[in-house]
Amino acid sequence: MDPSFDDVWAECEDLFVQARQRLATLKSPQPPHVVQASVNALFRTTHTLKGMAGMLGFPRFSQAAHRMEDIFDLMRQGRLRSTDSLIETLEAGIQALESGLTELRRGRPEPEDYLHAIRRQLGELEALARPSEGAVLDLTGLLDLPPDLLKALSEYERTRVTAVLLAGIPIQGVSVRLDLATFDDRLRSISEAAGAQGELISTLPLEMHDDRDGLFFLLLVATPALETEGLGVLPEENLEVMALADPDRVPASLKADPGPLVAPPPGPAQAASDSPAALPQDVEVLRLPAQRVDALEARLMTVAQVRDSASLALRGIHDPSLARPMAMMGEIEAGLLEVQKALLQMRMVKVESLFQRIEPMVRALSRDMGKPVRLSFQGGDLELERSLLGRLTEPFLHLVRNALDHGLESPEERAAQGKAETGSLKISASQRGRNLRFDLRDDGRGFDLARIEARGIAMGLLKEGQVHSAEDLHRLALEPGFSTKERASQISGRGVGMDVVRAEVEGMGGDIQISSEPRRGSLVRLSLPLSRAVIACLKVRCGQQTFGVPLNHVLRVQSSLAPLHGGGRIEVLGRDLPMESLQACLGLPEPAGGQQFFVVLRQQGAAAEAGLDLALGVDEVAGRVELLLRSLPELAHAPGIMGGSLQEDGVLWVLDPEAVMGLAMDSLMKRVADV
Amino acid sequence: MSxxxxxxxxxxxxRAFLLPVSELREVVPGxxxxPIPSGPPGIQGVVLHHGEFLPVLDWGVVGGDSGHAAPPAVLAVLRPRLGLPLEGLAGTVETPEGGLNDPPAEDAWRPILAGLCRLENQDLPVLDPDRLLALLHRLRKVR
Structure with missing residues (x-):
C-alpha cells in the first residue's frame, strides 16, 4: 500500500469514530435540532468517505458509502423517520463499511457488496422514502417573507421548513446588520448561538434599501422561542427577532398525515421546549504521523536526561545557596512529566471506544438469532493505545459472534435447563500488571469438549486413546482451520476465526486463553501488553534500589516495632497474613537485621475473603509518586518487574504485584521445604 | 553468508569480530x-534508546568479560532491538569471496557465529544475530 495514503486511512478511521458518536447521539431522545445536526454530520461523513474511497481506488466501497449517504440525505430531508430499526440498520451499515475498510487496508480484495447483510433493509427504507404519486408537500408559503426571499431557499431548506412545521415547531427569523470587516466571524458566531437554541434552517443575505452601512442577514431558526441575549448580538448589530411561521396555520388534514415528510423528533413539542441538549462539537482533529510523536518523546527523554545530569551536578556542589536552583529543577521535572503524560494521552483511547463498536453488533445479532441477551461492560475508563484499538475490533467482533452463535442457547433451550431465557454476555477490561486484560464471559452451554476431542482426532491433531486435559482441548479450538461446526452458519463456524483471533492477539504480543464449564458458560481471556502507561505508585526502598508498587494493589502500609523477617506471619487488622521480604522475592540479599515496614498487597478485584493478601517486607517507604511507566522488552523481562520509569536518581523499577505475590508464595514454599 | x-x-x-551492517539499526555512543533486579541471563541491563528500554547484551553469556564496571564505548543496536556493548570500532569491510569457514569446536562464541571470515591473514568471527537471539531465548527458558 502506498504509504502516502497513510493520512487518508487515518482520516477514514477518524470519520468512523465520529460517525459512531453521532449514531450514539441518535439512539437517545434528543431535541429536533440535535437530531438534525447529527444527521447532517453523518451525511457529510459518508460523503467524505465516498470521495476518499474513490481516491484510494476502491469503487465498490465508494458505491456503498454513496448508498449510505443517500439514506442520510433522505433523513435530513425529513423523508425518513428516526426509528430504532432505522438506527440499527445505519449502525450495521457503518460497521460494514468500517470492517470493509480494515480488510482493504490488509490488502484483501473488495467484496461484491459491502452492504449485502442489510440490502433488504436499505431497499425498504429507500422505497419508504420515495415520494408518493403527485406533488411533494411544500409549506414554505407559510413563511412570512417576501416571494423573492422564498425563492432563495434551497430544496433542502424547503423540506426542512415543511418538516419542522409539520412537527409543530414555529420558525423564528433573526435579522442582523454586520460590519463589513468582521461579518464572516460574527455571522458564524451568531449562527452557532442560534443553532444551539434550535435548528438553523437557513442564513439568507438581505438587501436593505436604506442608508445604513453593513451587510444584512436573516437567520431562519426552528424553535418555539429564542433567547435573544444568548445570541451574543452586539447593540450596533440591530438585532430583530420575528415570528416567521406558526405551525398552527398548517392545515389539520396535513398535520394528521403521517407521510414521509415528517421530521424525526422524539416527543417534539416537549423536547424542543426543553433546554437545548449539548450538540456534539465538531472538534478540530490534528492528524500527525506517529513517528513525529515518537521523535518528540525521544527528544523529551534526552532533555530529561540532561536535566538529571544537571541535577546530579548541582547536588554534588553542596552549596546552601543552590537550594533555589534545586527547587527549580524539581519544577522542571514535574513539568516534563506533565508533557510526557500529555504525549502519552495523544496515543491513548478509552476502552469505551471498543465497547461502543461491539454493542450495536451484539444487539443486531441478538435480534437476528432470536436470542435475547443482557450485555454488560466493565472497565471502559481504562485506556489502551490507539493502534491496538483498530487491531482489536475484528477479533472482538468475532468472539462476540461466536458467543452468541455457539455459546448462548435459544430461550427455549435455556428455559428447559432452568436458566433465565435472557442470556448474559459480560465484557470487562482490567489492568493486570503490565497487561490489559479483557474477559468475555457468557452463561451459555460452554465448549463441547467431547466434540472438540473427536474433531481433533479426526484432524490428526490428537491421538485416540490418550487422555486430553480440558485446557488442551480448549486450546485446540484456537488451532488454524479448527471448527466443530459441520456446516457453516451465517454468523460464524466457518472454520476461520478463532485461529485468526489468536494470531492477531499474539501479533500484538498478547495471549488468549479459553475456559468453560458445561451448561454454565465460557470465558475467553485476552491479555495484551501495555507498552506505556501513567501509573500511581508507592515508592519503597530495598537496599540501594527503589521500587514502585502500583497503588491499586496496595491495601495497607504499616511499620513494625520489631524487625520483620521473611517467611514469618504477621497479624494485620485481626488477620494472620504470610510475610515475605521483597528482596527474597527478587532474589536479592535479604537484610540481616530484618525490616521495619511492610506493604499489604491484594490481588486486583479480589474480595477480602476470596483473594490472597500478602505482607511484603521493605526497608523503607518513601512516599507516593505518579510516573510514566515503560514496559521492558521481552528480551529484558525480569520476574516481578512490570517496567520502569526514568527518575532523577536513575530508573525506578515498578513491580508487577501479582507476579510478586506469586514469587513470594514460591519463596515461602521453598523456606518450608528447606526446613 | 556466501x-x-x-x-x-x-x-x-x-575480541575483534565482524557484524553484517544490514543487521544494524544504528551505532550510538555508549x-x-x-541493571535490572533479577534480570534475565545474558542481559546486563537496559539503556534508554529513543524513549524505550533497550536490552544490552552481557558478553559473559559467551564466556567474555561481562564488562559491567564501565560503560561501553559504543553501543551497536541490532534490528531486533538488542544493544551490543562494544569496546571500539575499526570500520567496515566487504566480505571477501570464498564464503565463511566453520569456527573451531572449542570456540566459546561458536553458538552465536555464522562462521569465520578470512581477512588480512586472520580469521575473524562473524556474528549471527539470529543465533545470538536464539541463545538468549534458550537461556531464558532454562532459568
Whole structure:
C-alpha cells in the first residue's frame, strides 16, 4: 500500500469514530435540532468517505458509502423517520463499511457488496422514502417573507421548513446588520448561538434599501422561542427577532398525515421546549504521523536526561545557596512529566471506544438469532493505545459472534435447563500488571469438549486413546482451520476465526486463553501488553534500589516495632497474613537485621475473603509518586518487574504485584521445604 | 553468508569480530547500563534508546568479560532491538569471496557465529544475530 495514503486511512478511521458518536447521539431522545445536526454530520461523513474511497481506488466501497449517504440525505430531508430499526440498520451499515475498510487496508480484495447483510433493509427504507404519486408537500408559503426571499431557499431548506412545521415547531427569523470587516466571524458566531437554541434552517443575505452601512442577514431558526441575549448580538448589530411561521396555520388534514415528510423528533413539542441538549462539537482533529510523536518523546527523554545530569551536578556542589536552583529543577521535572503524560494521552483511547463498536453488533445479532441477551461492560475508563484499538475490533467482533452463535442457547433451550431465557454476555477490561486484560464471559452451554476431542482426532491433531486435559482441548479450538461446526452458519463456524483471533492477539504480543464449564458458560481471556502507561505508585526502598508498587494493589502500609523477617506471619487488622521480604522475592540479599515496614498487597478485584493478601517486607517507604511507566522488552523481562520509569536518581523499577505475590508464595514454599 | 556484503569491524569482550551492517539499526555512543533486579541471563541491563528500554547484551553469556564496571564505548543496536556493548570500532569491510569457514569446536562464541571470515591473514568471527537471539531465548527458558 502506498504509504502516502497513510493520512487518508487515518482520516477514514477518524470519520468512523465520529460517525459512531453521532449514531450514539441518535439512539437517545434528543431535541429536533440535535437530531438534525447529527444527521447532517453523518451525511457529510459518508460523503467524505465516498470521495476518499474513490481516491484510494476502491469503487465498490465508494458505491456503498454513496448508498449510505443517500439514506442520510433522505433523513435530513425529513423523508425518513428516526426509528430504532432505522438506527440499527445505519449502525450495521457503518460497521460494514468500517470492517470493509480494515480488510482493504490488509490488502484483501473488495467484496461484491459491502452492504449485502442489510440490502433488504436499505431497499425498504429507500422505497419508504420515495415520494408518493403527485406533488411533494411544500409549506414554505407559510413563511412570512417576501416571494423573492422564498425563492432563495434551497430544496433542502424547503423540506426542512415543511418538516419542522409539520412537527409543530414555529420558525423564528433573526435579522442582523454586520460590519463589513468582521461579518464572516460574527455571522458564524451568531449562527452557532442560534443553532444551539434550535435548528438553523437557513442564513439568507438581505438587501436593505436604506442608508445604513453593513451587510444584512436573516437567520431562519426552528424553535418555539429564542433567547435573544444568548445570541451574543452586539447593540450596533440591530438585532430583530420575528415570528416567521406558526405551525398552527398548517392545515389539520396535513398535520394528521403521517407521510414521509415528517421530521424525526422524539416527543417534539416537549423536547424542543426543553433546554437545548449539548450538540456534539465538531472538534478540530490534528492528524500527525506517529513517528513525529515518537521523535518528540525521544527528544523529551534526552532533555530529561540532561536535566538529571544537571541535577546530579548541582547536588554534588553542596552549596546552601543552590537550594533555589534545586527547587527549580524539581519544577522542571514535574513539568516534563506533565508533557510526557500529555504525549502519552495523544496515543491513548478509552476502552469505551471498543465497547461502543461491539454493542450495536451484539444487539443486531441478538435480534437476528432470536436470542435475547443482557450485555454488560466493565472497565471502559481504562485506556489502551490507539493502534491496538483498530487491531482489536475484528477479533472482538468475532468472539462476540461466536458467543452468541455457539455459546448462548435459544430461550427455549435455556428455559428447559432452568436458566433465565435472557442470556448474559459480560465484557470487562482490567489492568493486570503490565497487561490489559479483557474477559468475555457468557452463561451459555460452554465448549463441547467431547466434540472438540473427536474433531481433533479426526484432524490428526490428537491421538485416540490418550487422555486430553480440558485446557488442551480448549486450546485446540484456537488451532488454524479448527471448527466443530459441520456446516457453516451465517454468523460464524466457518472454520476461520478463532485461529485468526489468536494470531492477531499474539501479533500484538498478547495471549488468549479459553475456559468453560458445561451448561454454565465460557470465558475467553485476552491479555495484551501495555507498552506505556501513567501509573500511581508507592515508592519503597530495598537496599540501594527503589521500587514502585502500583497503588491499586496496595491495601495497607504499616511499620513494625520489631524487625520483620521473611517467611514469618504477621497479624494485620485481626488477620494472620504470610510475610515475605521483597528482596527474597527478587532474589536479592535479604537484610540481616530484618525490616521495619511492610506493604499489604491484594490481588486486583479480589474480595477480602476470596483473594490472597500478602505482607511484603521493605526497608523503607518513601512516599507516593505518579510516573510514566515503560514496559521492558521481552528480551529484558525480569520476574516481578512490570517496567520502569526514568527518575532523577536513575530508573525506578515498578513491580508487577501479582507476579510478586506469586514469587513470594514460591519463596515461602521453598523456606518450608528447606526446613 | 556466501554473497558479498558490508560488515562492521568491531571489538567486544577483548575480541575483534565482524557484524553484517544490514543487521544494524544504528551505532550510538555508549551510556551507563542500568541493571535490572533479577534480570534475565545474558542481559546486563537496559539503556534508554529513543524513549524505550533497550536490552544490552552481557558478553559473559559467551564466556567474555561481562564488562559491567564501565560503560561501553559504543553501543551497536541490532534490528531486533538488542544493544551490543562494544569496546571500539575499526570500520567496515566487504566480505571477501570464498564464503565463511566453520569456527573451531572449542570456540566459546561458536553458538552465536555464522562462521569465520578470512581477512588480512586472520580469521575473524562473524556474528549471527539470529543465533545470538536464539541463545538468549534458550537461556531464558532454562532459568
Amino acid at each position: 554473497e558479498s556484503r558490508i560488515l562492521l569491524h568491531a571489538k567486544a569482550a577483548g 551510556v551507563p547500563v542500568t
